[in-house]
Amino acid sequence: MASQSSQLDPVKLGLFVSRMESVCEEMGAVLQRAAFSPNIKDRLDFSCAIFDAKGELCAQAAHIPVHLGSMAYAMADIVDACEWRPGDMVVVNDPFLGGTHLPDVTVIAPCFDDAGVLQAFIANRAHHADIGASAPGSMPLSKTLEEEGVVIPPTVLVRSGVLDKGLLNAWFGDGQHGDFIAQVSANRTGLLRLSEVISALPIDFAVAVNQLQNYAEGIARRRLAELPSGSFAFTDFMDDDGFGHQQLPIAVTINLSAEGVLVDFSGSAPQVAGNINCPLSVAAAAVYYVFRCLMPDEVPVCAGLFRPISLSAPEACLLNARRPAAVAAGNVETSMRITDAVLGALAQAAPELIPAASQGTMNNIAMGGRGAG
Known part of the structure; x- marks a missing residue:
């Protein structure tokens, strides 16, 4: 050895x-x-x-x-x-x-x-x-x-x-x-x-x-250093939580600097009765996904890649729900809209790197029944 x-x-x-x-x-x-x-x-x-x-x-x-x-x-x-x-x-x-x-x-x-x-x-x-x-x-x-x-x-x-x-x-x-x-x-x-x-x-x-x-951290920091420093904000909305709460904002501000990236979701909607809430870990996954897409293809995906990225969301908001909030659809629907919101903010910093917004949904269709056969 x-x-x-x-x-x-x-x-x-x-x-x-x-x-x-x-x-x-x-x-x-x-x-x-x-x-x-x-x-x-x-x-x-x-x-x-x-x-x-x-x-x-x-x-x-x-x-x-x-x-x-x-x-x-x-x-x-x-x-x-x-x-x-x-x-x-x-x-x-x-x-x-x-x-x-x-x-x-x-x-x-x-x-x-x-x-x-x-x-x-x-x-x-x-x-x-x-x-x-x-x-x-x-x-x-x-x-x-x-x-x-x-x-x-x-x-x-x-x-x-x-x-x-x-x-x-x-x-x-x-x-x-x-x-x-x-x-x-x-x-x-x-x-x-x-x-x-x-x-x-x-x-x-x-x-x-x-x-x-x-x-991996070195690659991430060099890539992020190519982005302009500054603060970039964007707001998207969840249409409905299924229980009458509509147009629920997902607000994000991304601060880019030589020290790294802070992604702040202050201003987002409070957690709701319906199951489109998500724990902070799901919001983090959406953020990590976006920044992974900005990295070179060959970079290893590991914890070092995400070290320059910090995340903040108010407690008991839609993106940092508290127990016992319902979350079944937050993982599949809200996560997609978070991705679009983060991309929307980054589009202001580097429009040539960011694709047009998607439809913000996973298009899930659930089918099921009871009994055998």
């Missing part, structure tokens, strides 16, 4: 980045093939990523931006809240603990080396067709989080390699385990492949990851 001061040369750093990303891609392939739900198997509504021992994003596959951005924003808090042991996996879907909405369930596994030292975390998030809400598809016209299904705090789902089927039965009943088992299988594949990457490194994994983060 080389000394702690060693660094990967540019070629080896590039190989390291590619191998980390390939781990995430293989996890996604396993998850898709093993899953039962069309949401995962056909719609590909899932994401896979690697985090370091502190919960900072190291690598991801090209999956769902709102999944990965929200995990990147809040994973460190989940890491600190749990006691991690080899062979365990933790499941969570709470939107106010780094989630998005209840159907998006995250399964996290710690990766230990042969000496028993925690090196990293493997995680995947997948959209489940039924999370226990009153309406088929678990996307009801809701007023509180509890109406949207089963809320899962960080809970041990796999203990010493053994899946807790009793826990799943208690939440969802027998026969609804297939997609959870697919997520566990994807993580097991990720753990195996990541262990191979760590073993093959000529330097400590933590040192390599730190070099990766600094490299």
Whole structure:
């Protein structure tokens, strides 16, 4: 093993980045093939990523931006809240603990080396067709989080390699385990492949990851320095929350300077009765997505890429809702409108880089029924 001061040369750093990303891609392939739900198997509504021992994003596959951005924003808090042991996996879907909405369930596994030292975390998030809400598809016209299904705090789902089927039965009943088992299988594949990457490194994994983060941060800062300094504001609107509240503003001011970027959502609407609210992690995902689109294609997507970006939103507003606000549609609809608002502000700073506004919606159509067949 080389000394702690060693660094990967540019070629080896590039190989390291590619191998980390390939781990995430293989996890996604396993998850898709093993899953039962069309949401995962056909719609590909899932994401896979690697985090370091502190919960900072190291690598991801090209999956769902709102999944990965929200995990990147809040994973460190989940890491600190749990006691991690080899062979365990933790499941969570709470939107106010780094989630998005209840159907998006995250399964996290710690990766230990042969000496028993925690090196990293493997995680995947997948959209489940039924999370226990009153309406088929678990996307009801809701007023509180509890109406949207089963809320899962960080809970041990796999203990010493053994899946807790009793826990799943208690939440969802027998026969609804297939997609959870697919997520566990994807993580097991990720753990195996990541262990191979760590073993093959000529330097400590933590040192390599730190070099990766600094490299991505450097690219981000150089790219952002090309934008003009100043303050740029834009306001867009959510049409309706489903309960009579209309024309709800999403106001954003972006301050660009040599120190970095501050994205401030002051002036946005307060949280509402309907389920178009979103936790701050979803707003962060939308912001990260926009700035990722401004970066060179080859930049590794990791925590370092987002270090120059700070985010602020008033508590209990539409984009930083407080429990028990309903959030089922905030993840799918409000996130799109946040993206348009951030792009609208940046268009004033760099109009040649920003595309025309989209229609600000994900065009979701939910269909479902009750009973067999």
